[in-house]
Amino acid sequence: MLRRRCRMLQPKAPSNSWLTRTMLRRLAASLILAEQEDLVAKGQLERGALAVLKRPAALHNSFDAVRIDESGLGFDSLSRLSLILRFNRFFHLNDTGIEDYLLTATSLGKWVTLLDQHLRAMGDGARFSFATSGSAGPVKHICHSVSDLVEEVHSLQRRLQDWMRPNGRFLALVPPHHIYGFLFTCLLPKFAGMPVVDLHHAGPCAAFRHARSGDVLIGTPFVWRTLCASGLTFAHDVLGVTSAGAACSQTWSTRDINGLGKLIEIYGSTETGGIGTRSEPGAAFELLDHLCRANGNDEVIADGKPSKPLQDKLEWLGPRQFRLQGRRDDVVKVGGVNVSPSHVEAVLRACEGVSAASVRLAGDRMKAFVVPRPGIVLSKLEALLNAHMRRHLQAPARPVQLTFGAELPVNAMGKICDWDAAPSG
Numbered sequence: 001m002l003r004r005r006c007r008m009l010q011p012k013a014p015s016n017s018w019l020t021r022t023m024l025r026r027l028a029a030s031l032i033l034a035e036q037e038d039l040v041a042k043g044q045l046e047r048g049a050l051a052v053l054k055r056p057a058a059l060h061n062s063f064d065a066v067r068i069d070e071s072g073l074g075f076d077s078l079s080r081l082s083l084i085l086r087f088n089r090f091f092h093l094n095d096t097g098i099e100d101y102l103l104t105a106t107s108l109g110k111w112v113t114l115l116d117q118h119l120r121a122m123g124d125g126a127r128f129s130f131a132t133s134g135s136a137g138p139v140k141h142i143c144h145s146v147s148d149l150v151e152e153v154h155s156l157q158r159r160l161q162d163w164m165r166p167n168g169r170f171l172a173l174v175p176p177h178h179i180y181g182f183l184f185t186c187l188l189p190k191f192a193g194m195p196v197v198d199l200h201h202a203g204p205c206a207a208f209r210h211a212r213s214g215d216v217l218i219g220t221p222f223v224w225r226t227l228c229a230s231g232l233t234f235a236h237d238v239l240g241v242t243s244a245g246a247a248c249s250q251t252w253s254t255r256d257i258n259g260l261g262k263l264i265e266i267y268g269s270t271e272t273g274g275i276g277t278r279s280e281p282g283a284a285f286e287l288l289d290h291l292c293r294a295n296g297n298d299e300v301i302a303d304g305k306p307s308k309p310l311q312d313k314l315e316w317l318g319p320r321q322f323r324l325q326g327r328r329d330d331v332v333k334v335g336g337v338n339v340s341p342s343h344v345e346a347v348l349r350a351c352e353g354v355s356a357a358s359v360r361l362a363g364d365r366m367k368a369f370v371v372p373r374p375g376i377v378l379s380k381l382e383a384l385l386n387a388h389m390r391r392h393l394q395a396p397a398r399p400v401q402l403t404f405g406a407e408l409p410v411n412a413m414g415k416i417c418d419w420d421a422a423p424s425g
Contacts, residue, residue, distance in 0.1 A: 018126070018146060019119060023176070023186045024112045025063050026198055029053045030177040031090060032073060032108075035083045039074075041390050049074035054201045064109025087111075089141055090177060092127040093118055122146075130179040132270050132338070142270050144179070152273050153187045155288040156266075159277055163239045163262050165214030170196045171207060173219040179270050180243045184218045208232040208258075217260075221245040222335040224254050224263075225364075233259040241266060243274075245333045252281040267324070269311055276322065284321040293319060332361045334396035339366065344397050351388040353381045358408050358416050359399060368399035369419050371407055378404055 019027070033053055039045035052066060052073055066072050068080060075083055084102045093099035098118045105111055119126050126146040131139050157164075170192075172185035181200075189196045194216075199206045204226045207217060216239045219227070224242055228250055236259075242251055243266035255263050267285050268274040276285035287293070293316065313325040331338045341359040348357035348368060356371040372381050382402060389398045409419040 018150065018190060019116075019186060020190065021112060021116065023190065023196070024115050025108075026176050026196070027090075027182075027186065028087075028108060028112055028115065029063070030175045030181075031086055032068075032083065034175075034177060035079075035086050036074065039079055044079065045074050064107060064112070066108045067106055068108060068111065069106065087115075089129050089131075091115060091118060092122075092129065092143075095125070095127070096121045128182065130177070130182065130270050140271075142179075144273065149183065149187060149273070150191075151290050152288065153183055153191055155290045156183065156188060156274060156277075157192055158289055160216075160239075160241075160264065163264070164192060164194070164216060165237070168194055168214035168216055168239075169212075170194055171211055171215055171217045172196055172198045173200050173207060173217060173223045174244070175200055178244070179273060180220075180266070180268075181218070183274065184241060184243075205230060205232060208234060211235055211238050213237045215239070216241060220335070221247055221251045221333070224251045228254045228257050231257070234261075237261045239264070243268065245335075245337070247281070249281065272310065275310070284317050284323050287320045287322070334361070334364065334366060337394065337396040339397045341366070344368070344393065344399065347389070347392050348385065348399075350392075351385055353384055356408055358419075360418060362401060365401070366397065366399040367401035367403070369403045369405060369408060372404060 033050060036045055036050050040047050040050070068075055068083070070076050080103075084099055087102065088094055088099045093102075093115075096118050098114050098121075101114050102111060105114060124147055127143055128146065128149065129141040129143045131141050170185055170189045172181065174181040174185065176182055176185050176198075185196050185198070197210055199210060204223075207219075207227060208230070211217060212235050214237060215235075217234075218241050221242055222245070224240065224247075238259075238261050240254060240260045240263040242263060247263075247265045251265075252263060254260050262279060265278050265285075266274050267276045267278075274288055275291065276287050278285045311331070314322040315325050316322050331340050333339070339361075341361070344359045344366060345357045345368075348354055348359070348370060353373050353376040354370055355373045358369045360367055370381070370385065372378065381404070385402065403419060405419075408416050410416055
């Protein structure tokens with residue numbers, strides 16, 4: 001029955017015109033590694049299992065033969081079901097029913113073939129869902145139609161065309177299963193006719209070794225800050241793109257310190273996709289071509305589409321130019337990831353032995369002040385907290401400095417205030 005259903009859908013699209021087999025391999029590997037990381041955090045998988053897909057040659061000759069079981073990638077029958085659910089959420093495989101075949105397919109090559117068949121069957125009706133980080137609240141899966149994503153990519157291609165070179169490549173310093181990586185290291189290279197070099201599992205200096213004149217480097221503010229600190233220099237005429245967090249002064253410094261030919265900042269989010277771009281620090285953002293301001297407020301809209309509420313307050317300088325005026329919530333950026341201190345506080349308070357907690361940004365990481373419940377030994381509580389945070393928080397949201405005290409620090413007005421981050425007790 002399932003096979004007949006897929007055959008009936010296939011005429012909608014004679015070919016998968018968005019993602020090559022190589023791109024599907026990269027996406028599959030990225031989704032699998034994300035699932036493996038979750039299992040490692042839960043203590044259900046040895047970290048060594050991640051090495052199979054992180055090897056430089058993993059996406060080439062040996063990829064298709066890798067087995068999706070305990071002998072290959074470390075997935076037993078139960079964890080494999082969880083992996084299939086992850087793939088189903090991302091690709092919406094239930095639209096064709098092809099996810100059932102993943103249960104019997106034993107190799108990564110067969111999985112990639114099934115993904116391609118699904119996309120061929122769906123045609124212009126294909127959908128993808130991208131997960132938010134979960135650091136600003138519960139993880140949300142945001143659905144985007146392929147037609148909307150392609151429209152955005154065409155707009156981005158027009159915006160970047162003056163800096164893209166015919167002999168250039170995209171160097172990916174970000175994973176492809178997040179929306180930024182998907183747009184810039186999957187769809188945009190496809191339509192621009194440029195190859196992709198995947199470096200997001202390589203060391204930070206790999207970008208300098210691989211980049212050549214005409215290449216486009218796709219990174220985040222955290223990545224650019226790391227590259228800036230290296231003191232190394234890029235080849236002439238290399239374009240950098242940054243997103244997934246506001247570019248700071250150190251991000252822009254990579255142009256001078258590391259010799260980037262140009263740096264483009266993309267403003268957007270998982271919920272909205274890309275919204276605008278700028279190429280100078282302090283300059284206004286320019287809306288992407290397919291968008292316009294909606295209803296005279298801080299929303300944007302594509303022709304004939306529902307408006308997109310934004311997470312930031314905007315100052316509009318004209319019909320298509322705007323500046324950011326801060327978040328509408330308590331979210332801060334850590335390593336390019338949205339982190340909600342109030343959400344982290346709630347997670348810490350849910351830990352056994354914690355009476356109260358306060359969380360703040362300290363430099364480029366989070367810190368926490370924790371009030372223990374009476375009678376608990378601090379060394380035991382610290383161990384409980386670290387295990388609890390690994391299970392329930394992404395790495396950027398985990399406080400790296402823990403301070404313990406009998407009550408939360410307050411100022412003269414009785415409001416919770418900052419504290420010395422040196423551990424006490």
